[in-house]
Amino acid sequence: MSQAQTPAADDGMAARRAALFLIDEAVSGRRLLSESIAQGALERLSPADRARAQRLATETLRQLPRADRWLKPFLVKQPPVAVRNALRLGAVEIGQGAAPHGVVNAMVTLVSKGKRTQSYKGLVNAVLRKLGEQGPEGFARQPVPKLPNWLRGPLVEAWGRKTVEAMEAVHAQGAPLDITAKGDAAALAERLGAELLPTGSLRLREAGQVSALPGYDEGAWWVQDAAAAIAAKALAPRPGERVLDMCAAPGGKTLQLAAMGAEVTALDLSEARLGRLRENLERTGLGAEVVQGDALDFAAGGFDAILLDAPCSATGTIRRHPDLPHAKDGAEFGALIALQAEMIDHALGLLKPGGRLVFCTCSLLPDEGEVQVEEALARHPGLALEPEALRLPGIEAEWIGPEGLRLRPDLWADRGGMDGFFIACLRSSSEA
The missing domain is CATH 1.10.940.10 (NusB-like)
Structure with a gap:
């Protein structure tokens, strides 16, 4: 047709x-x-x-x-x-x-x-x-849709059947619209009639046409799932720090980092996706150096901090992107996992001694999260976790494991859930 x-x-x-x-x-x-x-x-x-x-x-x-x-x-x-x-x-x-x-x-x-x-x-x-x-x-009367077997099996092995069923229930409900405020989140929530979430994101149940919402044209906010917004908060750049957003497009984290006062370099392979990032920078009046290129070829170093939201299976975003289980079959997992490890190693080489790296993926698979951190710590003597960076407003203590912060769609199920996300904060050795 x-x-x-x-x-x-x-x-x-x-x-x-x-x-x-x-x-x-x-x-x-x-x-x-x-x-x-x-x-x-x-x-x-x-x-x-x-x-x-x-x-x-x-x-x-x-x-x-x-x-x-x-x-x-x-x-x-x-x-x-x-x-x-x-x-x-x-x-x-x-x-x-x-x-x-x-x-x-x-x-x-x-x-x-x-x-x-x-x-x-x-x-x-x-x-x-x-x-x-x-x-x-x-x-x-029809049952709640289940994930396809190629994905459901690994998730049941990782999190258990009851947890996966709870995720599937949240997936079936769909996703509200989450946004990040450029300025005062409480004031913007009142203006939009939105729920102010414990982590500081705003949530709208019935958003309608996004570009018609109050504050859009003036750049007062941008669309960003509440889980994704936590990564930049964990990095917590200080004003004036040089920060690399290593896989930046479509740019929500770049906007956050710039709004925090960092000197941001936004790097991404896709020129088309960077176009959207540039549009959002212009709309919000925020600044960043935008660079198109392969992250593994990027050689400019000396960054105080790097945010690496690495390419992944995106299995944590199914509540917002329900086409993923139908358009994929898991065949790309192995290559993605290898790429993530290579990117972590490269990112560490771009940091100043003692610099920090936030590694995150919008995946529900431990191989793309917890296991990556375990293996990175084994490969890099002197590399250390900074769990205190994850103890942020709205983050429950039980969400933080030995390797980092694990977010799942079934968390906040009564509020509409959140994306599946893994976030870890790592500090490189202070020795050059």
Whole structure:
């Protein structure tokens, strides 16, 4: 099914058509949602339709196993994947309270436009009408979606079955919008009607269009998950310190470090992602030196502190990026783990004697967190952990283990959870 153009009438079809394109790309393994959007999949839509398309695609991918369970009794055999994705999108819309008549008509229209799918419009009509008769109650009876086996197995081994089930429950709820304030967080929370979290981030349950929120245009805040915001706080740069944000884009941590008064160098391999960072620096009025390049080739040293948010499996971000389990299979884990170790070693060589490194990953896998720190300490005599750097406002003592801070989606489950994250603060030897 091809990506369609924006229709003249504002009937919701443009957003649904774009959402279906995003779902097709993710389920096929061609592109993550973020990659499709970065390559312009939504650029021809209005801001409202862009937001709606992204929400529809995200929710459908989040609820994919639940939708498949609901659809299964009405399908004698599986239709082509493009038709199946239209059924899934329709099922999730109906399951979340959309008017069945409008959803059925929209999905029938979408499949009728494709040469390979038009013969299935009768099937789509019949199946979605049956779901419409059950309504949201039928959808709610389906079990909470489980993670795929390639990921669930390692997580159960690491954290136990009950903890993984608690994570899955949080994943199914979706994610509120977290933001970091440039200035007074309490004042901004009152202005936005947001919850001020114990760690200082702000949380909005129903955010709507992000760029339309108060304070966005004036650069008073930026979007950043509450867990991700803790890494820069652990580094705690003093005003005037030279700090390297080693894998900086899209830039939330760079903005934090600059707002703390550090002289920041923001380094990243992706020029496209650095464009977003530059836009946020301009919007917020904050300053940083922006450098495009491979972190392993970067040779300018003498930094007081380095923040290394290393490339990883991103398994901790599934509550916000539910396409990940469908678009990946874990085959890249080994290469990522080796790259993380290489980056830690290189980062330590860029520090001044006695400088500090915050290593973090948005991963739930110990091999990308706790194990990396254990092995780095073994490789580098004189390297030491600084656990006191992790004892920050809002951080529970039991979240801090021998190697660092372990955050999981099931923490703060009653507040909407948080990303899975691992953070460790290391200090290099004071000897040159």
